[in-house]
Amino acid sequence: MPEVTEHAPGTAAWAQLTSPDVGASKEFYRGVFGWHSYTLALGMWGDNEVFTLDGAQGPEVAGVNSLADDTEPATWTCHFRVADLDATLDVVRAAGGAVTVEPADVADLGRMALCSDPQGADFALWLPYNQPGASVVDEAGAMCWVELASTDPQDARRFYGKVFGWTPVDRSYYAPSYTNWKLGDWSVAGLLPIEAWWPEGFPPHWIPYFWVADCDAAARRAAELGAQIHVPPTDIRPGRFCVMTDPAGARLAVITPAITTRP
Template identity: 65%
Template sequence: MPEVTAFAPGHPSWAELASPDPEGSRRFYRGLFGWYSYTLTVGDLGDYEVFTLGGVKGPEVAGMQALADDSETASWTCYFRTDDIPATLAAVRDAGGLETVEPTDIANLGRMALCSDPEGADFALWYPYDLKGAGVVDEPSAMVWVELAARDIERARRFYGEVFGWRAVDRDYYDSVYTHWKVGDWAVAGMVSMDEHWPPGHPSHWTPFFWVSDCDESAALAVELGARVRIPPTDIKPCRFCVVTDPTGARLGLVTPTTDVLAERGRP
């Protein structure tokens, strides 16, 4: 796909890693995806790492910041584009969610706010200034999908429908129900039900998925680099995928598409 020039409201636009070991995370993701990176100093927020493809001056693919303290856990956060952060936050609260970090300017990059849905799954809102979001998506080593794992899927459907205007469409990828959320005809995200196969007490969460040329080889490479496989390489209709936790414990997915990604999601 050509480099992205803009994201429409309600679409995933960025993924950000919170790491207790930024240097170790740099080594892992550079080794796994071939990413480069550069560091920005963002005022009182400290250093912010921007991962890129094709060299330091290549398109941006994701961000990283250090965890504030040892009580927090490593994680990836999925960002969704909004034209009006206060209005979207009001919709989050009205629908039963929480505002966990108030709107904050990230230097000249954009304005963000952190939220959680009624089951506690964290996600972020993004209003761009100079950084529209990822400079490239839907190609190798870039983000291709975001997915929510939720225990109460009907509650999640109501919440995200009210907040982003998403329309839920059921698909037959798994033995259990899988949901595509759509804006118009374009599938922007997915949802899987956390059934009895999930560990008791495992929290609801969002996971970013990144395109790899060979899911099995990339899963093996991730393990060599210190990751753990949580869902082994598995075939479903549009792809072969797996889920791993990186050396710090942050969860991410690896995907090798077996169909036309844009056609599968509903080419705009």
């Protein structure tokens, strides 16, 4: 598999899971995706488990670390590559977002900051030093898409357009109104509205999508290992997908793409 050595600014470069039980999360994701892992000591950031494909020395696909506070929920955080971290943070603030964790170096890997958009959806900004992000994407077992669920899609379109320069394109997938964000001709992320039929108080959030060879088999295996299936395997034009929460409550999706390139 060709390994990724650089992610373009404005694209999702990494997905990081925070978990109340890293050992249990490793077992779950190994069971669903066949991931392996190795431990990376990051000083003040603590230990980070790096998920890999094809053995512990294989290409990196995602990470997991322990929750800093047991009262916080388990979650997947999508990291977006930036060319200038400080300038992007200025845009986040000016556009109505918040910086929830000020920028800091993560060892010699890169510089990171955590943010939230005006509706409260969390995301991270990543300026790489020696770690560009995921070493493989858009292949089985790896991240292939990121998606925002928002209570105010129009404002989300405005905000992320200012922060990342994304252009919104209307689509009709499984939501009545779906936004496909693009950088140039390349699709980089999706947006769907949180509507009245969603669970009351459902928070705005980003989730990663991981490519699987068989969506139905992956959903069955995840359920056997303790996941809760929220959207069962469903056909849409881009492929067959399923949305779930892992045993700790972190939300993610899997998809078997219908095509091998993004629209």
